[in-house]
Amino acid sequence: MEQSAGKMASGTTDPAPEAPAKLELRNISKWFGPEGEGVHAVDDCSIEVKKGEFIVVVGPSGCGKSTLMTVGAGLEEPTHGEVLVDGKPAGPPGPTRSVVFQKFALFPSETVEQNIKFGLQMTGVSAAEQEARLAEQLKIMGLEQFRKSYPSELSGGMQQRVAIARALVMQPEILLMDEPFGALDAQTRTILQEEVQRLHREKHYTVLFITHSVEEAVYLGDRVVVMTRRPGRIKRVIELPRDVAWKTGDIELASEHPEFIEFRREIWGLVREEIVSI
């Protein structure tokens, strides 16, 4: 069952012949500890994210989808396989691939504006440019009144807005999001899901997004990659309609659309198999 799923996956992720994918994870396997003895987190996963595409990876908890993200960001070396950006080896982590973490990972000693400017300062962006980009992000994420606050003074939702702003301010070619809304309450999550959807529509970010929420995957994804339980393999890749009205509106309305319901049922069925089967 799982072996055939792997073949189906590679069939649907063939690159467009004209241009290499923006981000490609090619035959990634990851062992924690010695190969064959340690934990086999990810097994032979290949994912291509084309320019401007929003790919969502969904799977049961502990299936190695976060590992896929850390490997994709360059924070972990894969045991086998390689990570390519524009067809070339991606190398160490850096601002081309911005990451939004589930636990925000804001610097506690820095104010909101210092957090957002952090990457710009590290990469030697001019002071004037820093201020301009900071102002833009504060506005987009609605953080203007919190610019002098420390992360510990903010709610989880606000903290994640800062983390998203900190990633977007780098004008990354690729945005990696690792269950970014997993630690938020339901209302905040809904609002941020809609904002991310809007940002993607307006700015055409290239996104690799990890989640365990099927609704989130259907609402946000151009393509959804379903993973098996550990060791995580690609079980199925599902193309979603892109420029349809229900994807551009509120998630509340989208979730009532027959197409949404159908995709949700299909994807949830695939995920459920992984959770239930032993």
Added chain:
Amino acid sequence: MDQSRTLQVAAGLGAVLAWIVIWAWLTRPGGPVPTLYFPAPDDVWAKFVRMWQRPYIGSTLPNHILASLYIVLTGWGLAALVGIPLGIAMAWWKRLKWIVFPTFQLIRPVPPLAWIPLTILWLGIGDSARISVVFIAALVPWLMNSMLAVYSIDRLLLDAAKTLGANDRQILTRVVCRTALPTLVAAARMALGSAWSTLVAAEILAATAGLGYVAVNASQLLDTDVLLVAMFMIGILGIGMTGLIGLTQNWLAPWSVLGARRD
């Protein structure tokens, strides 16, 4: 919040006052405790005033205090200059830890006071002997807690910094050292506590001035009131220095003393 704080302070002051009343009652003329062993509060106060103005075994009380503070702050400060960078470096560069830590572990179980005979042999009973002992006493908490401060930083922050384009040096200076500040303030407090308690012992054994020196002389001369003055001063100075360190935390690491606000 403010009300319960006021209540807390009032309760604390009340309790201290109660102890003084009990003390006065026990040591009243014809009371159960002979004043030779435990002088009355007013006698101690009178002695305090007298010592503030007139020399006792060579120096006035302010000069004894300054002598003690000079030793403790010098030893503590020097230990900080060595302990903080070394501790952070050991946590950051594993290889350095492999080299330095075993030696340090070997020295660590030796109580600071056990160094006193050796320092007297090497340095006599001058200031440098006591500074060295205080230095050793403060170095251990400085170094250990600086190391722990780095270890306790969430690895996720280092990952985040890397993805934002920071190199190792930038991560060390901007993320690690700054994030570690609140723990370093705690380290300062522990190091000072250790330095202060060692100082008094060092002065008992080898000194020509200082509060510990006053205390041991007073004990030998049966000047119990002087002894109590010295002990109170040791306690009050300890409280004062700890309080000052608490204030520096507000100044150095304001984010660490904020209560979480929820919207």
